[in-house]
Amino acid sequence: MPKNKKIVLSSAKVRSNEDLDKLKEISEENIFSCYQCGNCSAGCPAAEFMDEPPHKIIRLLQLGLIKEAMYANSSWICAACIYCTVECPRGVDIAKVMEALRQIALRKGVNHVNIDKLSEKILEKLPQIALISNFRKFTL
Amino acid sequence: MKIPYFPGCSLKTSAKNFEISAISSAKVLGIDFVEIPRWNCCGVVSSLSSDDLMHHLAPVRNFVRVLEMNKTKMVENEKRMLTLCSMCYNTLKRSNQRVKNNPEELESINNFMYREEEYDGSVEVIHYLQLLDEIGFSQMTEKVKNSLENLNVAAYYGCMLIRPKEVGIDDAEEPEIFEKFLSALTAKPVAWNAKKRCCGSYLTVNNKDVVVDLAYGILNDARKNGADLIVTACPLCAFNLDNRQKNVLEKHPDFKTIPVLYFTQLMAIAFGLDEKSFGFELNYIKPNDVLKEKVFK
Numbered sequence: 001m002p003k004n005k006k007i008v009l010s011s012a013k014v015r016s017n018e019d020l021d022k023l024k025e026i027s028e029e030n031i032f033s034c035y036q037c038g039n040c041s042a043g044c045p046a047a048e049f050m051d052e053p054p055h056k057i058i059r060l061l062q063l064g065l066i067k068e069a070m071y072a073n074s075s076w077i078c079a080a081c082i083y084c085t086v087e088c089p090r091g092v093d094i095a096k097v098m099e100a101l102r103q104i105a106l107r108k109g110v111n112h113v114n115i116d117k118l119s120e121k122i123l124e125k126l127p128q129i130a131l132i133s134n135f136r137k138f139t140l
Numbered sequence: 141m142k143i144p145y146f147p148g149c150s151l152k153t154s155a156k157n158f159e160i161s162a163i164s165s166a167k168v169l170g171i172d173f174v175e176i177p178r179w180n181c182c183g184v185v186s187s188l189s190s191d192d193l194m195h196h197l198a199p200v201r202n203f204v205r206v207l208e209m210n211k212t213k214m215v216e217n218e219k220r221m222l223t224l225c226s227m228c229y230n231t232l233k234r235s236n237q238r239v240k241n242n243p244e245e246l247e248s249i250n251n252f253m254y255r256e257e258e259y260d261g262s263v264e265v266i267h268y269l270q271l272l273d274e275i276g277f278s279q280m281t282e283k284v285k286n287s288l289e290n291l292n293v294a295a296y297y298g299c300m301l302i303r304p305k306e307v308g309i310d311d312a313e314e315p316e317i318f319e320k321f322l323s324a325l326t327a328k329p330v331a332w333n334a335k336k337r338c339c340g341s342y343l344t345v346n347n348k349d350v351v352v353d354l355a356y357g358i359l360n361d362a363r364k365n366g367a368d369l370i371v372t373a374c375p376l377c378a379f380n381l382d383n384r385q386k387n388v389l390e391k392h393p394d395f396k397t398i399p400v401l402y403f404t405q406l407m408a409i410a411f412g413l414d415e416k417s418f419g420f421e422l423n424y425i426k427p428n429d430v431l432k433e434k435v436f437k
């Protein structure tokens with residue numbers, strides 16, 4: 001998200017949002033348990049490569065700004081290492097929230113990784129454990 | 141002891157060295173890995189979506205095979221399913237927990253797989269390190285022929301052996317099972333910071349740079365703390381930490397490489413087995429020099 005972008009808050013945004021409902025359904029997590037301590041981001045090995053670190057993604061979702069959370073590359077940088085989940089003092093399974101963000105995007109029909117576009121050279125070099133796990137997380 | 145063994149795809153391909161070293165060193169301890177007939181890929185990563193049952197079919201199908209093995213007396217009343225690959229371990233264990241805790245979901249899966257025997261939730265997924273611990277790590281010490289006392293080893297847990305807490309083989313924050321294993325093999329476990337830090341996992345396919353940076357940090361931390369080599373239980377970590385050292389070197393020409401071995405390779409070495417059961421041809425950074433200096437003097 002651009003640094004100076006104005007965030008418009010409204011209760012309507014939080015209450016009625018199809019994607020946000022979907023996120024709750026897929027993740028089964030209560031994002032409102034989060035009190036923004038930042039533990040998840042402090043331990044996340046991939047946070048430095050993310051547009052928004054995990055705790056900020058949760059904050060965006062609390063504010064109903066799921067578009068912004070999805071626009072960030074964060075869920076596509078998340079390696080599902082489950083570190084954040086273990087570290088969260090409020091019991092929020094952030095890895096599940098990241099998965100839900102990926103799923104909402106994937107279920108709209110846009111794969112994050114285009115298998116056809118990976119060169120044969122890349123495919124040959126990679127072990128199947130890498131390919132299968134990648135396609136499981138980044139394609140539908 | 142005969143136990144149903146789930147190899148998974150990597151142990152038959154990129155990680156053959158993991159399998160061959162494990163099976164041959166287990167024999168020394170009197171453990172017989174009985175490969176599960178018609179096993180299928182577990183899916184590598186656990187699906188974290190609550191509304192996705194489909195991806196739990198593959199694990200459950202494997203549990204049915206274990207039941208069949210008991211029926212046909214391939215094993216005697218042994219419903220533990222042994223895994224070596226930590227990703228298989230995690231994925232199978234998570235699926236098992238999910239269906240055990242949700243009888244309705246298990247029923248749906250059973251109905252869907254109506255041609256299979258019904259899964260009743262009675263299989264237990266275990267990792268080889270847990271089995272060794274249960275038998276008693278000290279049993280290994282008795283079998284050591286090549287002392288590893290001069291070898292400083294960094295035990296890399298990564299993610300899938302210890303997270304989430306409900307499936308971890310040890311404490312998620314302060315695990316020590318791997319270090320106990322190393323000590324029993326007479327090696328010197330090093331204390332280091334990066335042992336639970338993710339290597340970037342599947343990002344290695346479409347985001348190599350992230351993995352290279354993460355690997356660089358992990359490998360350097362092992363070196364900085366005096367490790368001669370790193371041991372792992374994960375074929376994906378092995379790829380990212382071992383093979384990716386080529387890319388680390390391209391980015392950081394002054395980087396000092398470090399061998400990454402499967403923990404079972406270290407067992408084969410310590411037990412004085414034939415070189416063939418080490419399988420070093422599949423290790424990218426060869427451990428031969430450091431072993432010559434510190435073990436086979």
Ligand code: SF4
Nearest residue numbers: 034036037038040088
């Ligand atoms: S660790 Fe948990 S409570 Fe703290 S910021 Fe992250 S999600 Fe929120």
Ligand code: SF4
Nearest residue numbers: 044078079081082084
């Ligand atoms: S699961 Fe994803 S968000 Fe959580 S710590 Fe790991 S990489 Fe970061």
